[in-house]
Amino acid sequence: MIFQGLNIAATSLKTQQTAMDVLSHNIANVNTPGYSRQTPNLVTAQPEFVNGITLGRGVDVGSVSRSLDPFISQLMANNQAQSGYWDTTSHYLQSIESVFGTLDTAGLNSALDSFFASWQQLSNNPSGLAERLSVNSSAQALGSHLSSMSVQLKQAQAQVDLDITQALADANSILDQIASLNGRIAGDSTVGAASNDLLDQRDQLVQQLNRILPVQNVNASGGQFILQSSDGALLVQGVEVNHLVGQGVPGFALQSIAVEGSGLLALKAGEGSLSALLDMRDTKLQGYNDQLDQLASNLAFSVNSIHASGAGNVQSHVFSSTGSTPAPTMLLSDPNQTIPFAGQIVNGSFNIHVVDAAGVPVNAGGTPITVDPALMSLNDIAIAISAVPGVTAQIDGAGHLVIDGGANSIAFSGDNSNFLAAVGINTFFSGQSAADIAVNPEVIGDPNRIATGAIDIATSTVDPGDNSVASAIFRLQSSAMTLTGSGAMTLSERSEKLLVGYGNETAVAMQQQTFITSQSESLASRRDAVSGVNVDEEMIKMIEYQRAYQASAKVIQTTNQMLDSLMGLLG
Amino acid sequence: MQITSAQSLNHLLSGIQKQLHNQLQGNEQVASGKRFLRPSDAPSDFQKSISLRRALSSLQTGQQSIETGKARLQSSMDAVGQMQNVLNRAQVVALQMANATASASERSAAAVEMENLKHSLLNLANTTWQGDSLFAGTATKTQAFILDVNGHAVYQGAVQDRVIDVSSTIRLTSNVRGDEAAFSLAFSALENLQAALQNNDMAAIQAGVDETTQAASAMADMNAKLGALHNVFEIHLTVFQESDLMLQQRLNKHEQANLPEVITQLEQSSITLQALYSQVSRFQQLSLVNFL
Numbered sequence: 082m083i084f085q086g087l088n089i090a091a092t093s094l095k096t097q098q099t100a101m102d103v104l105s106h107n108i109a110n111v112n113t114p115g116y117s118r119q120t121p122n123l124v125t126a127q128p129e130f131v132n133g134i135t136l137g138r139g140v141d142v143g144s145v146s147r148s149l150d151p152f153i154s155q156l157m158a159n160n161q162a163q164s165g166y167w168d169t170t171s172h173y174l175q176s177i178e179s180v181f182g183t184l185d186t187a188g189l190n191s192a193l194d195s196f197f198a199s200w201q202q203l204s205n206n207p208s209g210l211a212e213r214l215s216v217n218s219s220a221q222a223l224g225s226h227l228s229s230m231s232v233q234l235k236q237a238q239a240q241v242d243l244d245i246t247q248a249l250a251d252a253n254s255i256l257d258q259i260a261s262l263n264g265r266i267a268g269d270s271t272v273g274a275a276s277n278d279l280l281d282q283r284d285q286l287v288q289q290l291n292r293i294l295p296v297q298n299v300n301a302s303g304g305q306f307i308l309q310s311s312d313g314a315l316l317v318q319g320v321e322v323n324h325l326v327g328q329g330v331p332g333f334a335l336q337s338i339a340v341e342g343s344g345l346l347a348l349k350a351g352e353g354s355l356s357a358l359l360d361m362r363d364t365k366l367q368g369y370n371d372q373l374d375q376l377a378s379n380l381a382f383s384v385n386s387i388h389a390s391g392a393g394n395v396q397s398h399v400f401s402s403t404g405s406t407p408a409p410t411m412l413l414s415d416p417n418q419t420i421p422f423a424g425q426i427v428n429g430s431f432n433i434h435v436v437d438a439a440g441v442p443v444n445a446g447g448t449p450i451t452v453d454p455a456l457m458s459l460n461d462i463a464i465a466i467s468a469v470p471g472v473t474a475q476i477d478g479a480g481h482l483v484i485d486g487g488a489n490s491i492a493f494s495g496d497n498s499n500f501l502a503a504v505g506i507n508t509f510f511s512g513q514s515a516a517d518i519a520v521n522p523e524v525i526g527d528p529n530r531i532a533t534g535a536i537d538i539a540t541s542t543v544d545p546g547d548n549s550v551a552s553a554i555f556r557l558q559s560s561a562m563t564l565t566g567s568g569a570m571t572l573s574e575r576s577e578k579l580l581v582g583y584g585n586e587t588a589v590a591m592q593q594q595t596f597i598t599s600q601s602e603s604l605a606s607r608r609d610a611v612s613g614v615n616v617d618e619e620m621i622k623m624i625e626y627q628r629a630y631q632a633s634a635k636v637i638q639t640t641n642q643m644l645d646s647l648m649g650l651l652g
Numbered sequence: 653m654q655i656t657s658a659q660s661l662n663h664l665l666s667g668i669q670k671q672l673h674n675q676l677q678g679n680e681q682v683a684s685g686k687r688f689l690r691p692s693d694a695p696s697d698f699q700k701s702i703s704l705r706r707a708l709s710s711l712q713t714g715q716q717s718i719e720t721g722k723a724r725l726q727s728s729m730d731a732v733g734q735m736q737n738v739l740n741r742a743q744v745v746a747l748q749m750a751n752a753t754a755s756a757s758e759r760s761a762a763a764v765e766m767e768n769l770k771h772s773l774l775n776l777a778n779t780t781w782q783g784d785s786l787f788a789g790t791a792t793k794t795q796a797f798i799l800d801v802n803g804h805a806v807y808q809g810a811v812q813d814r815v816i817d818v819s820s821t822i823r824l825t826s827n828v829r830g831d832e833a834a835f836s837l838a839f840s841a842l843e844n845l846q847a848a849l850q851n852n853d854m855a856a857i858q859a860g861v862d863e864t865t866q867a868a869s870a871m872a873d874m875n876a877k878l879g880a881l882h883n884v885f886e887i888h889l890t891v892f893q894e895s896d897l898m899l900q901q902r903l904n905k906h907e908q909a910n911l912p913e914v915i916t917q918l919e920q921s922s923i924t925l926q927a928l929y930s931q932v933s934r935f936q937q938l939s940l941v942n943f944l
Contacts, residue, residue: 190702190706191705534790546790547790584693584694584695606659609662
């Protein structure tokens with residue numbers, strides 16, 4: 082019996098020691114992210130029935146459980162998904178802030194205002210060289226600004242594309258780690274041990290994964306761990322993993338995301354950094370670029386439409402189109418036509434005026450050239466122009482229309498077909514998008530070619546003081562326009578819409594980020610309240626286990642003395 | 653519910669981050685003097701700012717345009733004023749020569765003076781300003797008048813007026829053309845008077861007096877028209893200048909940061925930050941570990 086007392090004290094020593102091990106593990110992991118405080122559950126040892134009475138046989142550590150609130154874990158998972166989305170969105174929108182400028186820097190609006198102000202000044206002095214140079218430089222500055230914005234946005238898109246690839250790699254790596262942990266947890270469970278640390282690690286990985294794309298944990302029969310995407314695609318089942326893959330289309334490395342064996346993944350809007358990256362690349366950045374392109378194309382075409390029917394200070398002998406056709410005999414209305422604004426060409430005509438070296442009109446009143454885009458090609462137009470005495474027209478090797486008057490000068494008027502503006506004859510701008518809009522090289526080379534007045538039908542010349550064309554271009558500043566037939570607005574309104582749209586989206590993203598971060602902090606605090614390690618509490622428990630250990634050691638010492646007494650009696 | 657040290661420290665850290673963010677924003681406002689700088693700071697205010705700045709820019713270029721128009725009209729008025737002097741002189745000569753006491757040789761000499769006066773009038777009608785003909789309409793590089801083979805002044809300018817774009821909606825005429833009746837009356841009067849004096853024709857000289865009177869009156873009317881056009885520019889200039897001032901004030905009021913308020917908030921934030929730092933430094937003392 083006396084030895085039973087020793088055994089009971091021994092169980093206590095061993096149990097208190099084990100409890101100290103758990104406590105020590107808690108303190109060691111006080112700063113480990115995702116660690117759940119573990120508690121040794123002490124239970125009495127199996128009692129024995131001796132001499133008609135049931136006697137206890139000491140204490141044992143029944144299990145070590147972790148303190149966890151699954152509800153808070155689920156809330157944190159949802160929060161991580163939103164946090165991933167808004168952190169990513171806010172980060173990228175703020176990173177492109179320099180593209181749109183500030184009040185202190187000369188931005189797109191300032192460049193547009195300067196452009197139209199220069200046309201106003203030219204209108205007030207059409208023959209002034211300084212005013213013409215000013216129009217050239219302000220137009221080049223505006224073109225450079227648009228081009229620079231477009232390039233920066235496209236670079237941002239390319240960067241987001243790379244980040245999507247990285248996010249997929251990160252997600253797949255996490256999935257592999259989860260599957261590996263599933264195997265180890267299942268192995269430990271078969272021998273009866275609860276792998277609290279492995280469970281914590283897996284929970285932490287699931288939280289990380291939620292940040293990339295929202296997932297849901299399904300508890301299958303047999304305790305198997307199943308992870309699904311929010312639209313039900315299977316990602317992990319036990320040790321089996323279905324990776325995320327990207328499916329590419331021209332223009333971008335990845336267009337859409339799919340799950341191996343399940344097809345396309347429907348990403349939940351507003352959750353996960355992957356959803357944010359795709360939204361950033363395909364909606365926001367692409368949207369900004371599209372708006373810039375619309376502004377550039379409306380600017381180029383509207384200015385060119387007026388400019389093409391005007392004339393400058395100097396008699397011009399040769400005109401070469403800025404646009405080109407892939408095939409001279411291709412119809413103007415052909416869907417494969419590469420002439421920049423071919424879609425804007427309508428049935429109509431324009432007049433061509435030819436004046437000889439002595440200033441006498443060769444074709445008094447001008448010759449109308451009929452345009453029918455459904456029936457005519459660029460070559461047909463060239464043939465029609467060549468039929469006018471004193472001028473020849475042909476398509477050069479690069480597909481450009483070249484009109485040559487030789488010793489005669491040429492001018493144009495009354496284009497109601499949009500042909501001249503579309504193909505780029507006597508135009509101010511070349512290009513049709515933010516990336517390629519530029520001042521016509523012919524105008525840069527000779528500012529006197531900037532058209533400021535309209536041709537007099539009788540004399541086929543333009544008065545140097547005639548500012549009708551320059552004035553009309555200046556007044557485009559307050560003209561609502563559209564190339565697509567809907568959504569007409571002024572160029573300034575387009576620019577403002579782009580800037581304010583970006584501003585609103587960024588402000589919303591930042592506000593949401595602040596709110597979600599605050600929510601994250603609150604949830605983290607609540608999790609800490611349940612699962613965190615309070616060092617002071619562990620210290621007190623340490624004292625308890627220490628005292629129990631000391632008491633049990635005292636029992637052993639006393640029992641030993643009792644044995645000595647007994648042995649003394651026998652000796 | 654237990655409280656862990658991590659919770660307390662995270663709360664303090666979060667507070668520090670918030671106050672540092674407030675400091676950053678406040679310092680930015682103080683440095684720039686503006687309530688907002690970026691589209692994301694205040695989107696609708698930013699849009700309003702851009703609109704106000706555009707309107708200001710239009711007013712400023714509009715004022716420059718008005719000054720151009722005014723200067724052109726002023727030069728025109730100066731030239732027409734001198735033309736009036738020429739006609740007045742012609743009137744005086746005509747009156748003198750209409751007197752029966754004037755001799756044929758005196759009238760012959762007066763005819764020569766009349767020829768000179770006609771050339772003076774021609775030069776004045778062909779006045780240029782900044783290299784452009786004032787009275788030739790939009791044919792600014794063309795002389796408004798030339799003498800034909802018979803010595804008569806012929807208008808060869810354009811029929812279009814020179815128009816100034818004051819704004820995208822306001823276009824003002826800034827000239828009178830040589831095909832106005834006043835010019836033809838003036839030249840006709842001098843030419844007829846010259847012929848009458850050469851021919852020693854009393855009746856024609858008398859008629860010439862009436863013609864010069866009529867021409868001088870028409871010239872005065874034309875000068876008044878120029879004056880009226882000039883006034884229109886002046887009125888617009890006054891409106892633009894007043895609008896410019898008002899818009900400047902509105903823009904400043906709209907964009908400017910309330911510096912006393914910002915600095916007060918910075919002070920408060922600074923005090924809070926100091927309190928947070930103090931709490932963090934004291935935190936490690938508040939642990940059971942220190943007492944065991």
